Amino acid sequence: MIAVTLDLEDVPAEHRPAAAAALEAAGVADGHLAVELVDARRIRELNREHRGRDEPTDVLSFPIDGGGGRELGPRELGDVLICPGQAADLTEAVVHGVLHLCGYDHETDAGEMLALQAEVLDRLGAQR
Secondary structure, eight states, rough: OOOOEEEEESOOOGGGGHHHHHHHHHTTOSEEEEEEEHHHHHHHHHHHHHSSSOOOOOOEEEEOOSSOGGGGSOOOOEEEEEEETTTHHHHHHHHHHHHTTTTTOOTTSSSHHHHHHHHHHHHHHHHO
16 A cells, blocks of 8 residues: 655745645645746746647646556646746645646636635635
């Protein structure tokens, strides 16, 4: 049996509480994810390549593992890239990106993702 753990080593230390809170709210108790801060040129390039939108954006998420493969090792959740110059709030961008990695999609759901995001941000605000 593999131990259930979160690996947030590749998340900048100041953003780990937001990433952990989003994962907890989504019911994800194990896996690895990475958060990287990038400039406007890079996020625009990735947004064009992966979403067909030739403009910079605040956050992009790239899910890797939908939950399978646990017998081979820890779950690989994916990567969140954030452009600080485009994000109004970095904590919100981290939570938003991590929820996307967990399968939430505000463009197709009935408001569940943004409601959960607001809950997480409220809890994080209460902890500060």
